[in-house]
Amino acid sequence: MARDGTELGGPWRAAVATDDLRRDGMGLDFDDRSWTPVTVPGHWQNTPAFATSDGPLIYRHRFTLPRPAADERVFIVVEGVFYQADVWLDGAYLGDPEGYFFPHALEFTDLARLSDEHVLAIEVACPVQRDLTAKRNLTGVFQHNEFGRPNWNPGGLWRPVSVARSGRVRIDRLRVLCRDVGDERAHLRLHARLDSDDARRVRVRTFVDGVAVGAKDHSLAEGLNEIDWNVDVFEPRLWWPWGLGEQHLTDIAVEVSVDDELSDRHEVSTGLREVAMNNWVLSINGERLYAMGVNLAPTRLDIAEATAAQARHDVELARDAGLNLLRIQAHVAHPEVYAAADELGMMIWQDMPIQWGQARTIRKEAVRQARELVDHLGHHPSIVTWCAHNEPLPATDQRIDALHSSIAKHIAAKQLPKWGEVALDSWIRRALEHADITRPATARSGAVPRPPTFEGGASHLYFGWFHGEVNDLSGFAAAMPRMVRFVSDFGAPAAAVDRQALAGQHDRADLAPFQNHVPRANAPDAAAWVAATQTYQANLLRRQIETLRRLKYHPSGGFSFSSLFDPTEGISWGILDVRRSPKAAYQAVSDACQPVIIVADLLPPILPQGSPFAVDVHVVSEYRHPLAGATATATLHWPGGRHIWTWSGELAADGCTRVGTMQFVVPDVLGQLWLDLSVEYADGAASNRYVSAIVIPTDVKDAT
Numbered sequence: 205m206a207r208d209g210t211e212l213g214g215p216w217r218a219a220v221a222t223d224d225l226r227r228d229g230m231g232l233d234f235d236d237r238s239w240t241p242v243t244v245p246g247h248w249q250n251t252p253a254f255a256t257s258d259g260p261l262i263y264r265h266r267f268t269l270p271r272p273a274a275d276e277r278v279f280i281v282v283e284g285v286f287y288q289a290d291v292w293l294d295g296a297y298l299g300d301p302e303g304y305f306f307p308h309a310l311e312f313t314d315l316a317r318l319s320d321e322h323v324l325a326i327e328v329a330c331p332v333q334r335d336l337t338a339k340r341n342l343t344g345v346f347q348h349n350e351f352g353r354p355n356w357n358p359g360g361l362w363r364p365v366s367v368a369r370s371g372r373v374r375i376d377r378l379r380v381l382c383r384d385v386g387d388e389r390a391h392l393r394l395h396a397r398l399d400s401d402d403a404r405r406v407r408v409r410t411f412v413d414g415v416a417v418g419a420k421d422h423s424l425a426e427g428l429n430e431i432d433w434n435v436d437v438f439e440p441r442l443w444w445p446w447g448l449g450e451q452h453l454t455d456i457a458v459e460v461s462v463d464d465e466l467s468d469r470h471e472v473s474t475g476l477r478e479v480a481m482n483n484w485v486l487s488i489n490g491e492r493l494y495a496m497g498v499n500l501a502p503t504r505l506d507i508a509e510a511t512a513a514q515a516r517h518d519v520e521l522a523r524d525a526g527l528n529l530l531r532i533q534a535h536v537a538h539p540e541v542y543a544a545a546d547e548l549g550m551m552i553w554q555d556m557p558i559q560w561g562q563a564r565t566i567r568k569e570a571v572r573q574a575r576e577l578v579d580h581l582g583h584h585p586s587i588v589t590w591c592a593h594n595e596p597l598p599a600t601d602q603r604i605d606a607l608h609s610s611i612a613k614h615i616a617a618k619q620l621p622k623w624g625e626v627a628l629d630s631w632i633r634r635a636l637e638h639a640d641i642t643r644p645a646t647a648r649s650g651a652v653p654r655p656p657t658f659e660g661g662a663s664h665l666y667f668g669w670f671h672g673e674v675n676d677l678s679g680f681a682a683a684m685p686r687m688v689r690f691v692s693d694f695g696a697p698a699a700a701v702d703r704q705a706l707a708g709q710h711d712r713a714d715l716a717p718f719q720n721h722v723p724r725a726n727a728p729d730a731a732a733w734v735a736a737t738q739t740y741q742a743n744l745l746r747r748q749i750e751t752l753r754r755l756k757y758h759p760s761g762g763f764s765f766s767s768l769f770d771p772t773e774g775i776s777w778g779i780l781d782v783r784r785s786p787k788a789a790y791q792a793v794s795d796a797c798q799p800v801i802i803v804a805d806l807l808p809p810i811l812p813q814g815s816p817f818a819v820d821v822h823v824v825s826e827y828r829h830p831l832a833g834a835t836a837t838a839t840l841h842w843p844g845g846r847h848i849w850t851w852s853g854e855l856a857a858d859g860c861t862r863v864g865t866m867q868f869v870v871p872d873v874l875g876q877l878w879l880d881l882s883v884e885y886a887d888g889a890a891s892n893r894y895v896s897a898i899v900i901p902t903d904v905k906d907a908t
Contacts, residue, residue: 211366212265212324218242218251221260221327229262230325231295236264245508247286247360248328259359260329267324269367271317275465277370277401278316279309284363285328287341292325294318303573304343304358305536305557306580309368309376311399330359337561342573344534344557344594345501350714351772353505362508371467373406373460374399376428378470380456380583381642382477385489390440390476393642395432395579398460400424406467410435411457442489443475443585445528446549447799447826451475453546456583475546475585481644484662484689484761486551486588492858494753494826495762496797497529497553498522499693501771501778503538515540521780522768523548525790526797531649531692531764534559534594536577545586552587553692553764555649556632559594567628571635578639589643592632595650595664595693611671611680615652649692653684662692668744669696669717675806678751685759694748695766696721698741698789699734700774700781715775735788737775742792745779749796750803750892753824756860765793799826800855800890802836802883804866807894811870811877812901819866823855823883823890831855834885836863841878842871842898855885874898
């Protein structure tokens with residue numbers, strides 16, 4: 205945020221806050237040499253002396269600053285604090301910032317004119333959320349998660365602290381949004397919050413890629429002023445998701461001048477593109493596309509330690525798997541995640557950092573932070589939608605209730621409205637929509653259709669884990685199509701290779717279904733069980749992604765599964781482990797997300813001899829043009845025999861084509877039955893395989 209600023213690096217010291225230190229430890233003359241050195245940016249629990257502390261801590265830093273000129277102003281900028289702070293400079297109180305993901309600026313111009321030597325003292329608090337049904341901090345997954353690190357406290361100054369200089373008027377916030385684009389013109393909406401030291405006239409100039417495109421005079425009052433204006437960019441170079449076009453980025457700069465003297469300047473990089481969503485189907489620049497996404501946890505729970513290279517690598521791994529969307533689940537990510545997504549053409553679903561139960565008292569603060577979210581991230585073209593709340597349940601324990609009820613009972617239990625859904629989520633969504641008219645916003649992820657509108661929202665469907673079996677998703681989609689318009693969470697956890705110190709992980713509620721689906725007692729050793737969990741996860745994700753892609757646009761607009769990587773050591777939902785080594789599911793997801801796939805109606809895992817079956821075969825294509833002259837082949841193999849079906853024709857552009865139906869009677873043999881599918885077209889080919897077991901009819905009940 206700081207322009208022409210200086211980061212306050214070097215030695216910082218900290219101590220656990222006490223009333224005596226609050227009274228005596230804020231001034232210039234206090235001797236802090238006995239305090240513990242700490243790293244800024246950082247988290248205090250990464251310092252051994254505070255490894256088990258939940259704070260609050262007082263941070264101190266001494267620095268020298270030349271006295272500002274008569275027309276200069278200076279600010280302390282706290283770019284990221286977990287989660288609340290009280291700030292003093294030279295013993296004088298500056299303010300109390302709250303919110304971890306956006307910068308906070310506090311002026312100290314008058315104090316800076318008194319001396320060159322200064323002491324900055326910041327009391328940082330990140331209270332433990334002891335009642336997880338009514339959390340007061342808006343920290344999302346950083347303080348309430350299922351990652352297996354329950355005692356972690358993210359408290360600290362996790363982003364740099366700096367000194368920023370400006371003239372008499374400072375640009376405190378700059379929001380840049382692209383409303384619409386065409387072949388000849390792109391329309392930008394800009395919003396700025398200007399901080400003026402007195403009532404005055406200013407001139408605001410706008411630059412696009414270094415070229416001045418407009419200037420306008422404004423009358424400001426003393427303090428904070430909000431201004432809005434529009435900018436047209438002619439012959440625009442558009443930003444596209446990867447696979448649809450180039451990722452052109454455009455630099456937007458805003459300057460504010462007082463008496464023809466530059467007072468402040470702010471610059472961001474954005475992309476010229478138009479976003480729309482109709483019935484959960486996304487369109488970018490008027491082109492409809494199917495969203496294939498993955499849920500993203502923080503690069504590291506101690507996010508201050510994450511490097512830009514690590515954050516960028518996660519985005520690259522998702523794109524390499526054929527995915528085009530990242531759902532930033534219940535947190536605001538490392539800044540490099542957004543920069544990399546802009547450059548690589550990955551779309552982003554951005555959650556507010558709100559997950560599960562929240563206290564009623566946070567509504568006003570949540571609305572304020574929703575506006576800050578748009579101000580802070582709105583210029584990123586990769587962000588295509590906002591979401592107010594992830595799973596508005598009182599606590600994670602309710603997810604395990606699904607193990608003891610059918611999916612119908614589970615949905616029925618969610619019909620009664622709760623405050624978090626009716627009031628909190630609606631207020632936040634309205635704040636997001638008011639701040640950003642250029643993107644769709646949804647109130648919640650993990651909702652169900654409810655009267656009177658039965659509109660619902662993005663669904664969380666855990667078939668094969670919390671509910672039923674893997675193949676149940678297909679029948680559920682036919683019965684309740686509204687609930688598969690966008691499935692924003694599904695999947696299963698799996699253990700990482702060669703990680704055997706996992707026994708305690710079974711205390712987690714989300715891991716209890718292992719006893720139903722991959723019992724540890726059935727594996728001869730730990731390594732075999734690890735492999736079995738990965739095989740199960742890979743099969744579940746491949747089958748369910750294929751099912752959702754087969755329903756492309758009718759009714760499915762896309763999906764986002766859990767999740768890309770394990771954020772901590774142990775058993776988790778990632779298709780990569782904490783070191784980003786692939787589990788078996790990474791290749792399975794990559795195969796299921798190829799531009800062209802051939803799929804069949806899911807065969808039951810067990811087939812009785814003599815049973816008649818009819819199986820439809822479909823080809824799903826992401827290409828924007830028809831694939832003429834395609835040939836699809838289905839080959840059914842069983843011990844001692846096989847049968848082949850062949851179809852030819854044209855495959856629809858950006859759609860799902862039913863190529864034919866296989867009708868057969870299960871042969872009177874025992875053993876495995878393989879269904880091999882392939883399709884060839886002018887530019888390539890795709891293949892797939894399904895395996896079932898043939899059994900004697902009287903064995904079916906016992907076998908299942």
